[in-house]
Amino acid sequence: MNTLLLLAPIVVPAAASGAYLVLGWRRSTAHLGTASAALIFVVGVMLAVRTVRDGGFDALSGWLSGDPLAGFLLMVIGAVAVVACAASRGYLAGERADGHGDGPGERRYAVLVQAFLAAMACAVVAGNLGLIWVAIEATTTVTAFLVGHKRSRAAVEAAWKYVVICSVGIALALLGIVILYAAARHAGLSEASALDFDALAGHARRLDPAATRMAIALIVLGFGAKAGLAPLHSWLPDAHSQAPAPVSALMSGVLLSVSFSVILRTKQVADAALGAGFVRALLLIAALATLTVAALLLIGQRDFKRMLAYSSMEHMGLMALGAAAGTPLALSAVLLHIAGHGLGKAVAFCSSGQILHAEHTSRIEDVTGLAARAPVLAGTFGAAVLVLLGFPPFSLFASEVGIARAGFAAGLGWPTAAAFALMLVAFAAIGAHTLRMLAGPDPLHGSAPGSGAALRAQAPLISALLVVAVIGVAAWPLAHLLSAAAPVSIPWSTR
Amino acid sequence: MSGAASVQVLDFACGVFLLAGVGALWRRALSAVIGLLAVQGAALAVVAAALGADEHHPELYAVAAGVGVLRAGVLPGLARRALAASGEDRESEPLVNVASSLLVAAALVLLAYAVAQPLARLEGSQGSRALPVGLASVLIGLFMLVARRKALSQVAGFLLLDNGITAVAFLAAAGVPLLVEIGVSFDLLLVVLVLRVLTVRMQSAFGTTDLDDLRELHD
Numbered sequence: 001m002n003t004l005l006l007l008a009p010i011v012v013p014a015a016a017s018g019a020y021l022v023l024g025w026r027r028s029t030a031h032l033g034t035a036s037a038a039l040i041f042v043v044g045v046m047l048a049v050r051t052v053r054d055g056g057f058d059a060l061s062g063w064l065s066g067d068p069l070a071g072f073l074l075m076v077i078g079a080v081a082v083v084a085c086a087a088s089r090g091y092l093a094g095e096r097a098d099g100h101g102d103g104p105g106e107r108r109y110a111v112l113v114q115a116f117l118a119a120m121a122c123a124v125v126a127g128n129l130g131l132i133w134v135a136i137e138a139t140t141t142v143t144a145f146l147v148g149h150k151r152s153r154a155a156v157e158a159a160w161k162y163v164v165i166c167s168v169g170i171a172l173a174l175l176g177i178v179i180l181y182a183a184a185r186h187a188g189l190s191e192a193s194a195l196d197f198d199a200l201a202g203h204a205r206r207l208d209p210a211a212t213r214m215a216i217a218l219i220v221l222g223f224g225a226k227a228g229l230a231p232l233h234s235w236l237p238d239a240h241s242q243a244p245a246p247v248s249a250l251m252s253g254v255l256l257s258v259s260f261s262v263i264l265r266t267k268q269v270a271d272a273a274l275g276a277g278f279v280r281a282l283l284l285i286a287a288l289a290t291l292t293v294a295a296l297l298l299i300g301q302r303d304f305k306r307m308l309a310y311s312s313m314e315h316m317g318l319m320a321l322g323a324a325a326g327t328p329l330a331l332s333a334v335l336l337h338i339a340g341h342g343l344g345k346a347v348a349f350c351s352s353g354q355i356l357h358a359e360h361t362s363r364i365e366d367v368t369g370l371a372a373r374a375p376v377l378a379g380t381f382g383a384a385v386l387v388l389l390g391f392p393p394f395s396l397f398a399s400e401v402g403i404a405r406a407g408f409a410a411g412l413g414w415p416t417a418a419a420f421a422l423m424l425v426a427f428a429a430i431g432a433h434t435l436r437m438l439a440g441p442d443p444l445h446g447s448a449p450g451s452g453a454a455l456r457a458q459a460p461l462i463s464a465l466l467v468v469a470v471i472g473v474a475a476w477p478l479a480h481l482l483s484a485a486a487p488v489s490i491p492w493s494t495r
Numbered sequence: 496m497s498g499a500a501s502v503q504v505l506d507f508a509c510g511v512f513l514l515a516g517v518g519a520l521w522r523r524a525l526s527a528v529i530g531l532l533a534v535q536g537a538a539l540a541v542v543a544a545a546l547g548a549d550e551h552h553p554e555l556y557a558v559a560a561g562v563g564v565l566r567a568g569v570l571p572g573l574a575r576r577a578l579a580a581s582g583e584d585r586e587s588e589p590l591v592n593v594a595s596s597l598l599v600a601a602a603l604v605l606l607a608y609a610v611a612q613p614l615a616r617l618e619g620s621q622g623s624r625a626l627p628v629g630l631a632s633v634l635i636g637l638f639m640l641v642a643r644r645k646a647l648s649q650v651a652g653f654l655l656l657d658n659g660i661t662a663v664a665f666l667a668a669a670g671v672p673l674l675v676e677i678g679v680s681f682d683l684l685l686v687v688l689v690l691r692v693l694t695v696r697m698q699s700a701f702g703t704t705d706l707d708d709l710r711e712l713h714d
Contacts, residue, residue, distance in 0.1 A: 063674070130675030134682055141685040148693065153700045154711040160693050161709075164649055167686050168640060168656065174679065175633060175660045179614060182667035186617050191672055210613030238712045297714050306714065 003059040005047050006066050009040045009074055009121035017114035025092065025106035033085040033114055040121060041078025047071035052484045058127055062192055065127025068485035072335060073124045073261055079467070080253040080342045081117055084246040086460035087350035088113065091246050094357035100150065109149060109244070115142045116250065120258050129177050129195040132262055133170070136226060139255055140166045146247045147239045158235075158242035165235040166226055173222020180215035180269075183207045197265050201490075204272030213278060216270040220282050223266070226259035228316045230289035237297075240309035241362070245353020248305065252312040252349060253342035260316065260338075264323055264331070264487045271489035276326060283324035284415050290317035291422040298429040303362050304355070307433055308348050311388055314426045315341045321419050322403040325410040331486035333402030336471070336478065340395035343468050344387030347461045351381040354457070355437075364433050369442025378438050380461050385434045387468050389427055394465075395472035501548040508541035509625040512662060516632040516655055517600045520639060521593060523585055528651050529574045535632070535658050536566025543665050546622055550669055558670055562661065565680055570654060570687055577691045578647055581704050591642045600635055607631035614667055622666035629666055632659030646694045646704040650687065657683055 016036040023029050048071030051057070056067035092109065095101035119142055123135035140163060148159030177195065184194035187206035193199035200207075225232030240248045263283075270279045294313040301307045315337065322334040352362075354377055359367050371378040387394040400423075407416030471478055515535035519528045540563030547555030591599065607630035615623050636656030640649055661679075664671050671679070694704055701708050 128672075128675070130671055131678065134675065134678030137679075137682040138685070141682065141689050144689045144693070148696065151696065151700075156693060156696045156700050157709040157711050160646070160690075160697065160706075161712075163686065163689055163693065164640070164653070167653060168637070171653070171656055171660060175663060178660060178664040178667065178671060181664075181671055182614065182617060185668050195672070195675070208613065208617055211617055214610075214613065237714070242712075301714065 002050075002057050002066065003064070005043060005050070006059050006064040006125045009043045009077075009125065010118050012036050012039050013114045013117040013121065017111050017118065020107060020110040020114060024103060025110045029110075030089050033088065033110060034082055036114060037078055037081035037085045037117065039078070040081060040117065041075055044071050044074030044076075044078050047074060048481050048485070052481060062127050062196055063131055064125050065196075065198075066125060068481060069261065069265075069335075069487055070124050072481055072485040073258060073338075074121060076257065076339050076342045077117065077120055077124065077254045079339075079464070080250060080346045083343065083346045083350060083460050083464045084249040084253075085113070087249070087353070087457075088244075088246045090457045091244055091350075091353055091357075094354070095244075098357065098360075105149070108145065112142055112146050113247065113250070116146070116247075120254060123258050124261070127196060129180070129197065129200075129266075133174055133177055136223070136259060136262070137167070137170050140170065140226070143243070143247065143251060143255075147243045149244050149247070150242065152242075155242045158238040162235045162239040165232060169222050169225025169232040171222070172225075173219050176215040176218025176222060179211055179218070180207075183211040183215060186211075197269060200269045201272045204269055207273045209274060212270070212273045216266060216274070216279060217282060219266050220263055220279065220286070223259045223262045224286055226255070227263065228256050228290070228313050229260075229286040229320055230293055233290060233293065233313060236313060237306045237309040240312065240349075241303060241305040245305075245349050245356065248308070248353075249346035249349040252309065253346040256312060256316055257319075257338040257342060260319060260323075264334075267323060267326070268487050268489050271326070276489065280324045280326065283320045284412070287317045287320035287324060288415060288418060288422075290314075290320065291419055291426075295422040295425040295429070298426050298433075301429065301433060302364055304364050304367070304433065304437060305349070305352055305362050307364070307430060308345065308352060308388075311348075311426065311430060312341075312345060314423065315345075315388070318400065318403060318419065318423065321407060321412075321416065324415075325403070325406045325412055326489060327406050327410055328483065328486055328488050329402060330406030330410065331488055332482040333399045333406060335482050335485055336395055336475070337399035337403065339471065339478070340387065340399055340468050343464045344384055344394065344396065347380065347464050348384035348388060350461055351377060351384060351458075355381060364437055367437045368440035369438075371438045372442040376455060376458055380458050380465070382434065382438050383465050384461075385430060387465065389430060393472045394468045395475075396468075398472055398475065498549065501545045505542060505545040505549065505622070506625065508538045508545060509628045509662075509666075511535075512538040512542065512658075513604070513628045513631055516635045516659070517597070517604075519651060519655060520596045520600050520635055523593065525578055525583075525585065525645065525647050525651070526575070528648070529571050529578065532574070532651060532654050532658075533567045533571040535655070536568075536571065537563060539563075539566055539658055539662055539665070542662065543670065546665055546669055549622075552669060554673065555670065558673065558676060561676075561680065565684065566654075566658060566661075569684065573687050573691055574647065574650055574654075577650075577694050580695060581647070581698055583645070583704060590644065596638075596642065599638055603634040603638060604631045607634055614663075617667065622669070626663060626666045629659045629662030632656070632662060635659075644706050646690075646697060646706060649706065650690050650694075653686070653690075
């Protein structure tokens with residue numbers, strides 16, 4: 001049963017991917033992807049319930065491992081993937097209507113999206129740092145052709161930068177993993193346990209500090225590249241703006257957080273081996289650099305998909321700040337932020353794709369008066385932006401307050417104040433850009449053809465927004481899980 | 496193989512590995528760079544085999560064979576076919592000229608020796624003395640990635656980087672667990688295949704594989 005819980009979220013989307021390869025994308029198979037995503041969510045819930053009650057467990061001789069954090073992340077992956085897969089139908093239909101889509105292209109899209117889900121789920125339930133690396137790198141290769149799906153010049157350029165920068169970044173993480181492995185073997189760990197987070201944290205005091213410091217810095221830098229943290233972030237706005245909207249939703253909503261969760265787990269080992277100061281300093285630098293880049297580039301932004309991409313960087317920077325604080329409150333808030341940002345960003349990207357189809361432009365200044373032309377679509381997009389800006393009742397309000405409180409309580413007053421000042425700049429920029437798109441004069445006077453987006457297409461997006469509001473108001477379904485899943489480091493001094 | 500002989504073979508292979516890395520920076524013809532990559536891959540396989548003989552690890556022979564096939568055969572072969580398809584053989588104008596590149600390479604090798612000190616102290620085995628060689632290849636690969644402008648040069652830089660990491664893994668810890676090694680190799684193969692397809696698309700969309708011409712996306 002335990003092994004099945006950990007294997008199912010990998011095997012089911014992989015099988016769905018195979019089914020799409022054989023059957024292709026058609027009316028009868030369109031719901032298969034959504035069903036496999038829903039199953040990932042259900043397995044996530046089961047894993048979370050089981051591990052919160054009985055504690056974590058290993059399977060397949062330690063290659064897979066389940067704990068509350070894995071269950072929580074599977075739930076987020078599943079929820080965001082349900083939204084993205086449900087929106088894929090509308091996206092592909094729109095492509096076809098515009099004369100871009102064809103059968104082989106749609107088949108490849110469906111195959112790769114499911115393979116992407118399988119790789120992410122594998123990264124979450126893997127119990128071995130080496131296997132996690134393999135899965136995260138697999139997400140890069142699988143999504144490369146999704147980023148380049150449109151085959152335009154811009155899409156090819158984005159795909160090239162994405163693959164090269166992410167592969168190099170993640171290769172640096174591999175170097176770090178190799179060095180950590182050597183240090184662990186030197187400290188007497190067996191071949192099987194030398195890349196296991198629990199074993200590493202348990203034997204952390206025996207690891208050679210100089211080698212471990214080098215290894216941890218490389219791992220944080222490398223997985224930080226995949227998580228959109230500076231300095232290796234430059235692929236992100238290109239890739240997220242060129243990928244099909246539902247794929248952007250998955251990449252921004254969950255892939256960034258899945259990579260970030262590896263940093264959270266690594267931090268536990270590093271804090272036990274080196275004390276809390278080392279990773280905290282790395283994360284603070286990355287957080288403030290990322291927030292600065294995002295805030296500055298948001299001010300003059302002209303493309304609404306790039307705007308959402310920089311907003312993702314802003315939120316990843318905030319999560320890095322929370323991780324630097326490292327208290328139980330901070331880490332619970334970071335996890336809540338992962339969930340709220342994942343769903344909010346998924347809705348924002350999916351509706352931005354619908355705007356792109358309706359208006360045939362991704363420039364902010366060319367989309368004015370959307371609220372008058374397509375009220376439902378404008379409402380969804382506007383509400384998603386409100387989620388991302390951290391308005392109550394949505395859960396990002398609660399998690400941002402939590403991270404701020406934890407930051408000040410952990411003695412990081414100045415960095416936290418600086419980070420929230422940068423958040424304010426980003427807030428003003430995103431708010432102004434969105435207002436320009438939704439309000440403003442309507443140049444076309446009345447509804448444009450095809451922009452009366454059917455309420456049915458909006459249903460998954462609106463339900464996702466409701467979920468974010470519910471977990472923002474009443475954290476009861478999650479509060480217990482969040483505190484169990486938070487990867488808190490054991491204080492160095494008490495060991 | 497006796498202990499002393501395997502150590503000599505190991506040292507020789509590490510020397511070839513380093514020279515091939517520096518040489519890749521020296522040559523501007525991409526076909527020569529790919530040839531040097533194949534030499535480096537073969538040297539890496541010999542390193543693995545010599546370590547297997549030295550530490551009596553028979554399974555390292557199988558790993559050595561796999562590494563040799565992938566890094567001396569398959570990957571350079573893929574790069575060569577991509578080169579034939581693109582029809583451009585020379586690195587046009589590298590941002591840093593060849594003479595300066597070699598000076599940079601020398602500096603990077605020294606840096607690698609300095610950086611590797613804490614790792615070399617870690618283990619007293621035969622391999623760890625040669626560990627800076629792997630780090631030097633990592634640094635040279637990174638330099639090639641930022642200083643060269645052809646798409647295929649970036650692929651070559653990436654392969655140098657990855658050869659270096661594998662060398663570090665062998666020299667510091669006699670290789671990572673087999674399943675991880677297989678996964679890493681598979682990912683590497685996929686990355687090179689993806690980059691190859693993207694090079695073809697770049698050629699047809701932009702008419703060149705010069706990365707300076709990628710200017711569609713900016714803020």
